[in-house]
Amino acid sequence: MKKKIAIFDIVLIVFLTVLCVITIYPVVYVLFGSLSDPLLLEHQKGILYKPLGFSLEAYKLVLRNPSIATGYRNTLFYVCAGTVINMLMTILGAFALTRKDLYIKKFVLILVIFTMQFGGGLIPTYIVVNKVLGESVWTQLLPGAVATANLIIMRTGFMSIPDSLEESAKIDGASDWSVLTKIVLPLSKSTLAVIALYYGVAHWNQWFQASVYLRDRELFPLQLFLREILLQNQVEETVVGVASGLTANMEDVVKYATVMVAIVPVLCVYPFLQKYFVKGVMVGAVKG
Numbered sequence: 001m002k003k004k005i006a007i008f009d010i011v012l013i014v015f016l017t018v019l020c021v022i023t024i025y026p027v028v029y030v031l032f033g034s035l036s037d038p039l040l041l042e043h044q045k046g047i048l049y050k051p052l053g054f055s056l057e058a059y060k061l062v063l064r065n066p067s068i069a070t071g072y073r074n075t076l077f078y079v080c081a082g083t084v085i086n087m088l089m090t091i092l093g094a095f096a097l098t099r100k101d102l103y104i105k106k107f108v109l110i111l112v113i114f115t116m117q118f119g120g121g122l123i124p125t126y127i128v129v130n131k132v133l134g135e136s137v138w139t140q141l142l143p144g145a146v147a148t149a150n151l152i153i154m155r156t157g158f159m160s161i162p163d164s165l166e167e168s169a170k171i172d173g174a175s176d177w178s179v180l181t182k183i184v185l186p187l188s189k190s191t192l193a194v195i196a197l198y199y200g201v202a203h204w205n206q207w208f209q210a211s212v213y214l215r216d217r218e219l220f221p222l223q224l225f226l227r228e229i230l231l232q233n234q235v236e237e238t239v240v241g242v243a244s245g246l247t248a249n250m251e252d253v254v255k256y257a258t259v260m261v262a263i264v265p266v267l268c269v270y271p272f273l274q275k276y277f278v279k280g281v282m283v284g285a286v287k288g
């Protein structure tokens with residue numbers, strides 16, 4: 001018996017298809033533009049269906065720029081170290097808020113949720129961070145070590161684990177640390193993968209915090225160098241050794257190549273975590 005397709009399903013499929021095209025096409029356009037011949041791309045108007053010609057000169061120019069290498073090194077450090085700190089703090093905080101014998105649990109949870117709506121402001125935060133941490137890599141790692149939304153998702157995910165498992169472990173003499181490392185974490189792999197992805201992408205895209213706290217270019221993340229190229233018209237510094245007549249033609253292509261260099265790592269990581277994505281978020285949203 002053939003199953004009838006409802007009108008709602010058709011509308012939903014069309015809507016999601018259009019949404020996917022709108023979301024993906026900007027990335028595809030930038031990719032095609034970065035691979036195009038600068039002279040041909042200069043006269044292109046409207047939608048770009050394929051690369052105009054083929055040239056890797058923009059990628060060669062971008063990758064030869066020492067600032068890009070410095071930015072990549074710093075960003076990879078911030079992503080790795082920052083995500084480890086984030087996960088450690090979030091796991092410990094979420095686990096503590098699931099303990100039934102923590103008498104101030106509700107009060108602490110109220111304080112945590114309070115930070116989602118209210119903050120100290122940029123200037124007070126800058127004064128505190130600058131006085132305590134100075135101009136160092138720690139300004140990119142410690143402020144915002146815990147994201148409230150991620151903490152709540154992970155806490156809810158931990159609470160979805162049956163109490164009987166913990167009670168059985170406690171009968172066998174397991175400590176809270178053993179319960180966390182041998183029961184809770186192994187059963188929460190999906191949630192952990194999703195939260196790690198959230199934190200990693202946030203660190204990868206972070207630029208405002210670095211622009212506020214950092215002045216030493218040796219500590220700049222990749223996104224700050226990318227911002228300079230895109231917004232401050234510093235492509236001329238990147239296009240080293242190119243004839244002055246080609247600089248204007250290369251400008252857009254170099255910008256496109258820089259964007260691709262910045263987003264490719266995230267696009268490569270996501271497919272490996274995609275299978276955990278929906279499951280991890282839904283598990284963390286079932287039980288309140």
